[in-house]
Amino acid sequence: MIAGQDLDARVRILLDAADQRREVERIDPDGALTENEAYALQFQYVDYRVANGDRVVGLKTGLTSKAKQQTMGVLQPILGHVLASSVVPEGEPVHCGELIHPRAEPEIAFVLEHGLEGPVTAAQACRATALVFPAIEIIDSRFLNFRFGFGDVIADNTSAARVIFGSASIRPTDADLRLLGMVYSKNGEVQSTAAGAAVLGNPWEALAWLARRAWELGRPLQAGQMVLAGALADAVFVNPGDNVRVEFDRLGSLSVTFAE
Numbered sequence: 001m002i003a004g005q006d007l008d009a010r011v012r013i014l015l016d017a018a019d020q021r022r023e024v025e026r027i028d029p030d031g032a033l034t035e036n037e038a039y040a041l042q043f044q045y046v047d048y049r050v051a052n053g054d055r056v057v058g059l060k061t062g063l064t065s066k067a068k069q070q071t072m073g074v075l076q077p078i079l080g081h082v083l084a085s086s087v088v089p090e091g092e093p094v095h096c097g098e099l100i101h102p103r104a105e106p107e108i109a110f111v112l113e114h115g116l117e118g119p120v121t122a123a124q125a126c127r128a129t130a131l132v133f134p135a136i137e138i139i140d141s142r143f144l145n146f147r148f149g150f151g152d153v154i155a156d157n158t159s160a161a162r163v164i165f166g167s168a169s170i171r172p173t174d175a176d177l178r179l180l181g182m183v184y185s186k187n188g189e190v191q192s193t194a195a196g197a198a199v200l201g202n203p204w205e206a207l208a209w210l211a212r213r214a215w216e217l218g219r220p221l222q223a224g225q226m227v228l229a230g231a232l233a234d235a236v237f238v239n240p241g242d243n244v245r246v247e248f249d250r251l252g253s254l255s256v257t258f259a260e
């Protein structure tokens, strides 16, 4: 349990920014935070939410595609938490008024049948997975103009804000995830196209990376958890009235509408 008075001041700034829907200055403008210090801030942020009624339903990998790394200017994958409060059921709108400057991105998601610990390989990650499905993640950096460095974005729980998991699914060995074609559209207009291999060469590598990193950080992936592999293509800004759709070969489609 983490009490409010024990929070690092930078974590308090991020919690308030999210709650008050207001962008804030970077907390690590000079890049002084080490990676482990940044994760310690993220863990405080998440633990504070959990102590106040939220729940961790899974973990996410971010910045696993070249498209995302180049756009955001951070060239390494990052780990974040998926909170129950962020999950929007398929078919329900995402309310932009609850967010600062939301962007939507296409993802491949997993649900785990077994936990994963140690120096996990892609093959082990695949064997531990129950189902694979499409997802749309809504990211909403708490930082001014969506601009941040490595330490900032880790502390900010990797911009996590909302996520929609698709109901269509396949089993892990039903398809070669590298070859899954993807078309991403906004309001009926194609924004990007990609294949699963955009994600670290193979989405199973993203799951294995996440499993290893989560284990090193003392929070190993557990059976039943949901996982986001990281966006295949750039996120798009969304406003009330917009509709975003991701269509995958074999995996199926998912769309989400945005409301006030």
Ligand code: OOG
Pocket (backbone or CB within 6 Å): 061, 062, 063, 064, 065, 068, 072, 105, 137, 139, 140, 141, 153, 158, 159, 160, 229, 230, 231
């Ligand atoms: C950081 C989060 C990145 C992904 O899928 O690459 C991410 C950001 O772009 O704000 O979730």
Ligand code: MG
Pocket (backbone or CB within 6 Å): 061, 062, 105, 107, 137, 139, 228, 230, 231
């Ligand atoms: Mg993402």
